[in-house]
Amino acid sequence: MQDSGPYGGVARELSGTAFASIRYVKETGSTNADAAALLGEPAAAGLTIVAEYQTHGAGRKGRSWVAEPGTSLLFTTILPQPLPAQDLWAVPFWTVLAVTSALSECGIDASVVWPNDLLVAGAKVAGVLCVSRVAGDAAWAACGVGINVRRSDRASSVVPAPSYCDDVAPVERPQLLRAILLAFDASLDVLGNPQRVARLWERAAGVPGARYTLLADGTTEAFKATAMTLATGGGLVVTRDDGRRETVSLADVRALR
Numbered sequence: 001m002q003d004s005g006p007y008g009g010v011a012r013e014l015s016g017t018a019f020a021s022i023r024y025v026k027e028t029g030s031t032n033a034d035a036a037a038l039l040g041e042p043a044a045a046g047l048t049i050v051a052e053y054q055t056h057g058a059g060r061k062g063r064s065w066v067a068e069p070g071t072s073l074l075f076t077t078i079l080p081q082p083l084p085a086q087d088l089w090a091v092p093f094w095t096v097l098a099v100t101s102a103l104s105e106c107g108i109d110a111s112v113v114w115p116n117d118l119l120v121a122g123a124k125v126a127g128v129l130c131v132s133r134v135a136g137d138a139a140w141a142a143c144g145v146g147i148n149v150r151r152s153d154r155a156s157s158v159v160p161a162p163s164y165c166d167d168v169a170p171v172e173r174p175q176l177l178r179a180i181l182l183a184f185d186a187s188l189d190v191l192g193n194p195q196r197v198a199r200l201w202e203r204a205a206g207v208p209g210a211r212y213t214l215l216a217d218g219t220t221e222a223f224k225a226t227a228m229t230l231a232t233g234g235g236l237v238v239t240r241d242d243g244r245r246e247t248v249s250l251a252d253v254r255a256l257r
Contacts, residue, residue: 007050010178018080018188019181021047027069029056031076032131035142038078039133050075050177071152071164073173076131076144077184083191085139088132089234090194092116093201095128095143098187100204102179103147107169112205113257114212114227114236115250122257123163124148145180149173160257198230205230212238213256214248222256 004011005024014020028034031049033056038044053069079091096112103110103118103126110118110125118126126147133140149171151164165171190196202208207227215222225238228245235247 002047005050007174007177010174010181013178014181014185017181017185018046019048019077019185022177023047023049025049025051027051027053027055030054031074032129032142032144035076035078035144036131036133039131039140039142040082040135044078046078046080048075048077048177048181068152071148071150073145073147073149073176075177076142077181078142079140079191080188082138082140085134085137087191087194088130088134088139088141089232090191090197091132091141091143092128092130093230093234094187094191094197095130095145095184097197097200097204098183099126099128099145099147099180101183102176103165105179106165106171106176108165108171109168112201114205114210114230114255115234117255119257120163120165120168123161124257125163125165143184147176149176194232198232202230212236214238214253215256216248216253 002021002023004022007022007024011020011022028051031051031054034049051074054074096116096118100110100112100118108120110120113119116128117124126145129144131142131144148162148164150166208229210227212225212227213222214225223240225240228237228239231237231247235249237247239245
């Protein structure tokens with residue numbers, strides 16, 4: 001039996017769903033690393049690992065995710081079933097949709113920004129980073145989520161300045177985790193249709209039409225573009241302000257705020 005700590009009530013409420021298993025740890029290096037070590041184990045299917053504090057929380061491209069104990073909801077959820085390896089790209093976008101829905105349920109209207117960020121008042125309130133293990137044509141995946149919940153005294157030292165749920169509405173972390181896991185459970189069948197995920201993400205992100213300032217790796221000059229569609233594989237099809245149309249890759253470009 002898992003030690004669910006302060007999330008025990010959430011685990012009980014989710015009994016009978018695919019996401020009823022919650023493991024709470026006061027401190028760990030990274031919930032993503034913990035989950036990655038369990039991918040493919042039948043007993044870990046649907047498990048959520050939630051930490052009070054991460055000593056090596058990670059973002060995209062090796063960036064760090066730093067949060068003081070008690071200020072953030074930090075967790076990784078292992079998907080209950082493997083999926084085709086070719087569909088792995090859709091998992092982060094599906095995760096973002098669930099987190100957006102849960103935040104809205106808690107009174108927080110967050111905007112969706114490619115590839116995996118959620119903003120409130122133009123500042124980052126949440127991010128998603130997924131991990132996976134591929135064996136042939138099958139893949140096991142886990143969804144890592146970090147959400148800024150409570151503003152701390154040290155928040156002003158973080159650059160760029162983040163936003164926090166309590167800037168908008170009071171929310172308790174168990175309440176928020178419950179809403180996210182229920183959103184995962186309710187939309188699990190959608191994950192089997194990556195193109196459906198892409199179209200739902202586009203709607204949430206205001207695509208086509210959303211404006212981006214993008215910086216390609218290895219360059220110093222950003223360019224402005226209008227997002228047109230989400231490509232298979234997770235790239236963003238954009239039209240530059242000079243009229244050129246291209247697909248920018250998750251691996252090669254980052255969006256500036």
